[in-house]
Amino acid sequence: MRNFDVVVVGAGPAGGQCARWLAKSGYHVLLVEQHETFEKNDFSSAATPLETLEKFDLPEDVVGSFWQNLVIVTTNLTRNWDSPQTLGAVLNFAKLRKFLADEVKSCGGDVWLGYRYMKYAQKQGETLVELKPRGGEPITVTTQVLVDATGPARALIYRKESEKPAFxxxxxxxxxxxxxxxxxxxxxxxxxxxxxxxxxxxxxxxxxxxxxxxxxxxxxxxxxxxxxxxxxxxxxxxxxxxxxxxxxxxxxxxxxxxxxxLHYSSGLQDIYYRDNIIAIGDAVSMVNLLGGEGIRHAMHCAEIAGKHIQKYLKGESASFQDYQKEIYQKFSRSWNLSEKIGMKRYLIESDQKIDEGVSYLAPLETQEMMDILFYYKFEKLSKSLIVYLMRKIRSWWKVKGQGQMTKDK
Ligand SMILES: Cc1cc2nc3c(=O)[nH]c(=O)nc-3n(C[C@H](O)[C@H](O)[C@H](O)COP(=O)(O)OP(=O)(O)OC[C@H]3O[C@@H](n4cnc5c(N)ncnc54)[C@H](O)[C@@H]3O)c2cc1C
Structure with a gap:
């Protein structure tokens, strides 16, 4: 039977990055993916700010194209925010995940494509994981830590449906x-x-x-x-x-x-860990509900998890409680606000309100728009609202003044 330090199930951005980080840190890692190729579930639009390439050291080959402007079109109006510099990329999602998996291999890790996770069992201090190749007999491996990076499937962390929060x-x-x-x-x-x-x-x-x-x-x-x-x-x-x-x-x-x-738990109510099993990426609702951006956050969460897995393997911590705390600290406030704003915009507002909302944004600089859309700095919205109202008042005074002049004549 093959033994691993860590088995990561799911080779999306979260699983790929977690396995890459751990393999680079010298651990014996197995990355498992149910699909045989990365072209099979190439589902993501994969737009992301430039930071993703820099922070995770991604090569240009995983980029489909770069972008430097933002445009919002509503039923009645169009607003543009332009920049002289590149602000982000639209990634090739298949190439991104293949790159991460190749990195795992080049650091001595194993990548098994076309293997579906079936179940795990804890026996005499060992975690046995059953994986089934397409059309073949199941194989069992052992591991010290098991990572659920199966995205919305959350195939490992929940033992039964009734444990799942509402999504x-x-x-x-x-x-x-x-x-x-x-x-x-x-x-x-x-x-x-x-x-x-x-x-x-x-x-x-x-x-x-x-x-x-x-x-x-x-x-x-x-x-x-x-x-x-x-x-x-x-x-x-x-x-x-x-x-x-x-x-x-x-x-x-x-x-x-x-x-x-996507399956997103409102208020981040997911289960993050159980014994030596830890969930990452969209399996713990790392996708942001306002704009649907999830790749950068899944990879960030994967690195945080990697650090805590390392501590666990070194015997410096006995549970993943601090992992959950760190994720809450980093994400919960912005995620809750994004969810509120998104739900209001998408499920409550009239077209007129949406137009008004986009008009508030017009006075903002492009970088400020990036801060709101990608860094969730919603305090910038108050500046745009003030400028918008001042403009309205100024134009109202102008119209009123012209009316007065006509009367005087
Ligand atoms: C239509 C759409 C557009 C999007 N656009 C963007 C965007 O523009 N920018 C952005 O940043 N994000 C975008 N996202 C979100 C982003 O793609 C996700 O947040 C991100 O892929 C989450 O990564 P993950 O690794 O956690 O999960 P996933 O990418 O879902 O990966 C999970 C992996 O686990 C595998 N798996 C599941 N069950 C098993 C099993 N039993 N055994 C083995 N393997 C298994 C799956 O096949 C999959 O490969 C979009 C999402 C959708 C649906």
Whole structure:
């Protein structure tokens, strides 16, 4: 029977980064993934700020394209925030996960693709893990620590369904399309987000650039009741709307259609660890509900977990309690606020309110928009609201003044 220090189940960004970090630190790691190739579940749009490449030392080959501008389109208006510098990337999700897995191998770790985690058992101080290759007989390995990086499946950490907290379950679908060079150029260098009842009631939709001449066009829906809208169309309807009505693409080719449903625990109520089992990434709701960004946070959470696993293996700590504390400290406040703002925008507000909200943002610098959308510094919103109100008052006085002058004449 093969023995490992750590078995990581799930080779998404969280599992890949956790296994990479531990393998680099000299531990004997096995990374297991149910799919045989990384192209199989290439579901993520994978837009991310530049920080992700720097912080996790990712090479340019995992990048589909870079971006430097942000655009928000609502039912009635469009606002742009431009920057002379690159602000982020749209990653190639398959290449990112393959890179992380290759790094694990190059540091002496094992990567088993096409193996599904089945169950574990604790016997005489050992943790036995059963893994089943596609069409083959199950194999058992032993480990000191077992990591649940299976994302929304949370295949390890919960022993039964009834232990799971209630989840919010937003679903997203995305088309990877090839368009004409002309159409591509219009959307190159920018992340385009679409809000409002016309483009995506109960959520948002997007156009992100990939390698020329490909675009990612997608939509996500929170699948809960909206206070004002009673009936909506399918997610695919809203993607088609972007392709046909917004981009007005005539000759386009669909290269791939992918998507997934996130399972997010409101208020971060997940189970984080049990004995020597620890959950990371989307298995502990690391995706941020406001914009659906999860890759950077899953990788960050994986590194925090890596540090605590190392302490555990060295005998410096007997449980993963401090891991849970650290995650709460780093994420819970921003996550709760993001959830509140997101739910209000996507499930309560009228089109007029959404337009107003986006108009408040107009006076902000691009960096301030980045701070709000990617770093959850919501205090910047009050500055934009003050500038917006001052402008309104100024234009009101101007109109009033002109009215007075006409009367005087
Ligand atoms: C449509 C959509 C668009 C998104 N866009 C963005 C974006 O633009 N930017 C961003 O940062 N984030 C985005 N996200 C979120 C982001 O992709 C996730 O937050 C991130 O992938 C979470 O990483 P993870 O490793 O925790 O989980 P996952 O990426 O879900 O990985 C879990 C892995 O576990 C494997 N697995 C599950 N069960 C088993 C089992 N029993 N045995 C073996 N393996 C198993 C799965 O096959 C999978 O590979 C998007 C998500 C969706 C759905």
């Amino acid at each position: 919010l379950k937003p679903s997203g679908i995305e088309y990877l399309i090839e368009v004409s060079d002309n159409d591509y150029e219009k959307y190159a260098n920018s992340l385009w987000f679409f809000l409002g009842h016309k483009w995506m009631p109960k959520g948002y939709s997007w156009i992100f650039p990939m390698e020329k001449p490909q675009l990612k066009v997608g939509a996500a829906s929170y699948r809960l009741d909206h206070k004002l809208i009673k009936q909506t169309e399918s997610i695919r309807y809203y993607i088609d709307l972007l392709i046909h009505e917004y981009i007005q693409a005539k000759d386009y080719k669909i290269i791939d259609i992918h998507g997934s449903t």
